[in-house]
Amino acid sequence: DTAVSQTPKYLVTQMGNDKSIKCEQNLGHDTMYWYKQDSKKFLKIMFSYNNKELIINETVPNRFSPKSPDKAHLNLHINSLELGDSAVYFCASSQDHGSYNEQFFGPGTRLTVL
Amino acid sequence: AQSVTQPDIHITVSEGASLELRCNYSYGATPYLFWYVQSPGQGLQLLLKYFSGDTLVQGIKGFEAEFKRSQSSFNLRKPSVHWSDAAEYFCAVGAQGGSEKLVFGKGTKLTVNP
Numbered sequence A: 001d002t003a004v005s006q007t008p009k010y011l012v013t014q015m016g017n018d019k020s021i022k023c024e025q026n027l028g029h030d031t032m033y034w035y036k037q038d039s040k041k042f043l044k045i046m047f048s049y050n051n052k053e054l055i056i057n058e059t060v061p062n063r064f065s066p067k068s069p070d071k072a073h074l075n076l077h078i079n080s081l082e083l084g085d086s087a088v089y090f091c092a093s094s095q096d097h098g099s100y101n102e103q104f105f106g107p108g109t110r111l112t113v114l
Numbered sequence B: 001a002q003s004v005t006q007p008d009i010h011i012t013v014s015e016g017a018s019l020e021l022r023c024n025y026s027y028g029a030t031p032y033l034f035w036y037v038q039s040p041g042q043g044l045q046l047l048l049k050y051f052s053g054d055t056l057v058q059g060i061k062g063f064e065a066e067f068k069r070s071q072s073s074f075n076l077r078k079p080s081v082h083w084s085d086a087a088e089y090f091c092a093v094g095a096q097g098g099s100e101k102l103v104f105g106k107g108t109k110l111t112v113n114p
Helices: none
Strands: A004-007 A010-013 A019-025 A031-037 A043-050 A053-057 A064-070 A073-078 A087-094 A109-113 B003-005 B010-014 B019-021 B024-026 B032-038 B044-050 B056-058 B064-068 B073-078 B087-094 B102-104 B108-113
Touching: A004 A087, A010 A019, A019 A031, A019 A087, A019 A109, A031 A073, A043 A064, A043 A073, A043 B102, A053 A064, A073 A087, B003 B087, B003 B102, B010 B019, B019 B108, B024 B073, B032 B064, B032 B073, B044 B056, B044 B064, B044 B073, B073 B087
Parallel strands: A010 A109, B010 B108
Antiparallel strands: A004 A019, A019 A073, A031 A043, A031 A087, A043 A053, A064 A073, A087 A109, B003 B024, B019 B073, B032 B044, B032 B087, B056 B064, B064 B073, B087 B102, B087 B108
8 A cells, every 4th residue: 555656676787787666656647757766865956847747956967867658657758877877766746736735755766787 | 946955965873873954944934844755775765744733743762853943944953863764854834825746855864873
């Protein structure tokens, strides 16, 4: 009965590869997010989608492409992985895109680029 | 744009002692303020939030926080810390309108000694 789930939990890959992280929420929320948490635990928003539409796109390299096939899913595809992409990536969801909403976080995906 | 500062990177307290974690924000109007907790290897969980009204807010797990407009602060407190409170704590600020994103502080790591 996980509210926000992510797969995989761990991802180890070589530089230059392409990888995807999947996220699903069963809370019936309209808005989903991707965050990146670096090695110093700093958490920064990357993207947010509301009802499958992109509403926040922070300064993120074009190698990162989010895709929302429906409002319960938000996947993150990363092309040409670089060492600096190593981090923990969190998916989150909220009722709608107002910043007053509680955000529900997934368990995270630890990406290691070798 | 809003910003948030958590001045303490790491705090150590003894079990049963009181706790105060500091958070200062920068925003032109009344912000939305949140405290989230991240246990090791987990995603973030909301402890409490402030939007308006009573400046002392109660949260889960016995935590409370006080909004002080004059000091631009939203400090988190707990009267008696339990070993299970050891975690990373994040303060976050959301703006009313605008980009609707949450900005997180860099976190405070809490260690609890037996």
